[in-house]
Structures are given as structure tokens and as C-alpha cells.
Amino acid sequence: MDIADWIDLIDARIARRPRAADRAWAWAHIAHLIALNDLLTDRSTARSAACWVEPRIAWTLDDLASAGTRTDPVRLPLVDPADTPEALQRVLDRLILTAGTSDAHATAAQADACAQAVTRAVAARLDYATSPT
Amino acid sequence: MIAADPVSAAPHPTYGELMDRARWHATKAFLLLTRAPMASEDHARHAVRSRADLLTGLAAHAHAVIGPAHLAALREHPVTRRTPDAVDPRVRHLLAWIDALTEPSRRLPSTAHETHDGDVRDTRDRGPVAEAYGAATLAVATATDLVATHHDGATGAARPWTPPQLAGSGYGLLVVEAARVAALAAAIEPLALRCREAGLTRSEVDLHLPLADRLVDATWSMAAEWGFPEPGIRDITVARPPIRTGDPAAEWTDRIRCVRDRMRAHQDTGHAGVRTLQDVARLGTVVSHILATSRPDASAQQSAITATWRSISEYLAPLRSTEPADRTIRGHVERMLELARPAHTEDSPRARDRLLRAITDTTPVLDECAAIADRLAASSADLWIPAKSTRPYLRSIRTSGLAARRPTEAPRAWPRPTRAPASGTARWVGLS
Incomplete structure (x- = not known):
């Protein structure tokens, strides 16, 4: 499956969720799955730059859940391992975009968690793109 | 002969060590008073003031341990889950004890600013009793600072790195350690007797060390209500070592x-x-x-x-x-x-x-x-928690034609006889 189609398929599944915090949690969940899978696949060399992504996104998931976000995980379509870097960066872009969207119905805690999610996702994306592998 | 301070050389004293140090110096002052008269009127006045400073320091310690906001709430009598009813005898005795601690300092001006403010020590000859009380005050103040590193000054809440034995303890159990120090300095005798011997007038002694002083009774009542201190709290030290953030x-x-x-x-x-x-x-x-x-x-x-x-x-x-x-x-x-x-x-x-x-x-x-x-x-x-799967978690196994077979003959009993050796030289062994 093409990466663009893959992203559109996930986007269609996530866009049904009403709150921005729910959508941000879903994108973060996907980013975490990809990063964790990349880390666990890279067993011996430890050269995967996903180590900069997985912790920050895991903490983002915790923060959003602590802020009261309750939503189901998304079923993730299969992705070619060769496409993992591009897929992860695109998912992080969607996370930054979604978490940065203002939501009038969000609580103060959810707004803070979304702002923190943007900060962490930006740092994770930068480190993932620039870290030596 | 009084032995040297046993814990003064400890690099990072714990809360228990600091309060032990305060008790050791308070005991030293008491023993000095019982053994010999004071040398002069000045020594007697310094001793009275130093005792008052020690008791004021203990009151400040209780404030720090309980928290100013919590203490104010106790005095205002709101009944919530975290602030029990102030008419509870335990709380009433605690508040009475704190008030009694500050009474001696209200009767005379404090010398704390001359002795401990900015680490400027008083170089005058204050006498051994005042020196001992001053050392005890310093140890109590250090313990107060130690406890303050575990509490948020604004809210009074425990900090995230505070050990659970301090964060989860009742405040009454924390001030019992202070009460043990106060009990050593609460009695007005033999200090009043030695002051009179040193030359202070009777009216002066009655003013600073009145017979109606209720600190001893308040201390014993508080100690009887709250029992023994929490053993785990004695091991607490400064909240965390400093982290060098420049490099x-x-x-x-x-x-x-x-x-x-x-x-x-x-x-x-x-x-x-x-x-x-x-x-x-x-x-x-x-x-x-x-x-x-x-x-x-x-x-x-x-x-x-x-x-x-x-x-x-x-x-x-x-x-x-x-x-x-x-x-x-x-x-x-x-x-x-x-x-x-x-x-x-x-x-x-x-x-x-x-x-x-x-x-x-x-x-x-x-x-x-x-x-x-x-x-x-x-x-x-x-x-x-295993991840959800669209397929069945276990593969279904076809069982047709794979029915289990059981042999019709019973297995031979154990131990089974072994075969006889082929050569006649080897000895035949019946069973193995």
C-alpha cells in the first residue's frame, strides 16, 4: 500500500472521533506502535533513531489519558518495514497538526496535554530526522 | 565528664541525628545546671534567653512540620477529611503545646538575631548553659530546614521526591520528636534556682520562669496523646542532592x-x-x-x-x-x-x-x-494484555483420523528383568 493511501486510510478512521484530544491520542498511539516496533525489530545494532520518539510519545499518551482522554486504539493497517521512517514522520506530522488544533470543548487539562504533545512531537520528529543511524 | 558530641562529624546528618544532637545539648545544659551554680548574673540571663530561643525554635519546627496552612486550618476549626475536628483531644493538646512553647519568648526579647542570624556567632562569654541551649537551638533549626526541603512552601504539600514515610505520616507523629527535646528544657527547675543563686531578683525570676508555667504539663499531655515517633522519619535527610545544571x-x-x-x-x-x-x-x-x-x-x-x-x-x-x-x-x-x-x-x-x-x-x-x-x-x-487479533488466537486443529490409541495390553511390571549376559564368565544379575 502506498504511504499516502495508508495515511488516508488511518485518517478516515481517526477523523470520526469528535474531540481533538481523542484524535491526538489516536495519532500518538499509532506513532508509538510504529516506533516501538522499530525499536524491537532492531535487536542487535541499536541504531534505530526511534529511541528518540518512543519515550516522548509514550509520555504524551500518559498525559492525554491523565487529562481525561478516553478513546479506543486504532486498527493499524500493515506497513512495509522499508517505509517505516517515512510513515513515522508523517504520523508525527499529523499528531502535531491534530494536537495543535484548538477545540472549544476541551478541558484546560486536555488543552495543556495537547500543547505538551505538540512540543514533544516536534522534538521527537526533529531528533528522528537528524539523529545519526 | 560529658562525652563529645557523637554526631557532629556526620557529613549529611539525618533528621533523627539532628534531633538527637538537640537532645544531647539540652541534656548537657540540664546536667550543668544540676551540678554547679552559674558564674554570674549575665550567664543566668543568657541561659534564660537561650532556653526561650530553644523553645521558640521548637515551635517554629512544629510550624514547619505541620505546615502553616494546615496549622491555621486547625485553629479555625474547619472539619474536613484532612483537618480533623479541633475539639479532638489530640489536636487540642497539640495546639496548647505549641502555644506554651512560645510563651517564654513573649516574656523577653529574643537573642536569636545575635547568635544565629547569618551564621554570625556571639563571641561574648554567655556561659556554658547558654552555649548548650544555643547548640540545641541550632540543631533544631537545621532539622527545621531539612523538613522544609520536603515541603512546598506555598501549598505545604509534600514534594514528589519526598519519601513516603514523611509524605504519608500524620503531623502529630512528626512533632513527637520535637516534644522529646522540649521535655528536656520545659522544667523551670533547676534553672530558676540557679538564676536566683546567681543574683537575679526574685521578681525577675518570677517574670521569666513563673511557677505557673504550664509547658511541662502541655508537653506531657501532648506526648501521652501522640505516643511514640515514627521510626522511618528519623532516617530522612535533605530532600535531594543538588544537581549541577550548568554542564x-x-x-x-x-x-x-x-x-x-x-x-x-x-x-x-x-x-x-x-x-x-x-x-x-x-x-x-x-x-x-x-x-x-x-x-x-x-x-x-x-x-x-x-x-x-x-x-x-x-x-x-x-x-x-x-x-x-x-x-x-x-x-x-x-x-x-x-x-x-x-x-x-x-x-x-x-x-x-x-x-x-x-x-x-x-x-x-x-x-x-x-x-x-x-x-x-x-x-x-x-x-x-495481549493485543486484539482479528483471527482466532489459537489455530483450530483437525482431529478426524487422529483419535488417540491406547494399547490393549497392560505394560510390564517394574522392575523389569534384564537379559542374561551372552558370555558365561560374567555374573548374571536378575534385576536392574
């Missing part, structure tokens, strides 16, 4: 030691949540990545660290827990990731080199964390 290498070293100390504390309790263990595993994964990509000369260390943390991460990955993460460890790990990311030291290659050297040098500390995490993960009671 990334030094900050990394300090923080990884803090993580190690925190993991040791979890090891002592025998439990750490999955989220906490995952945070430590993330730190190990980042270190192995840095060693793999930036320190080719440390390949042996890298392969060992990678193998260790990979196995722990794989074990922890499917585990889920409702227990929150240790905020102290998470804060350290988050900051260490910020320090280690390439963008942080992009402009300073020298700082990057020092940081990489610090990361390599602190790998033994990380190895200890790995060993603790491995043990705690093995004893974890958290849940393993």
Missing part, C-alpha cells in the same frame, strides 16, 4: 545517580510499577543508541548494554498497569533525553564530547539500574 556532562552524571538511588529505594520496597521500569528501560535504550552511533570505540559496552535493555524492553512492552509512573524518575529521564539529543549540544562540540564521555563513564551505574529493573520486573504483578 551537560555533570548534570547527566548527577541525574543518573539520582535514578540509581531511586531504583535502590524501589528495590528496598520490593516493587516498582511497569511505567517506571519502562522509563528506565527507555534511558538504557537511548544510551545504547548513543554508544552505537557516536562511540565506535565503546562497542563492547554497547553490545552488552543493548542486549540487556532489549530483553527488558521486550518483556515490558506488552505489560499494562494502572499504577502511575514514578514522577522523580520520569523527570530525570525526560531531562536526560533532552541533554543527550544531538540538537542540545549542536553548537558546542567540546560539551558534546564531555557528555559522551560522561555517558560512557556512567554505564556501570546504568548496569546497576538494569539489574534492579530486571529483578523488579520479574516480581511485578502487573498484567499482560
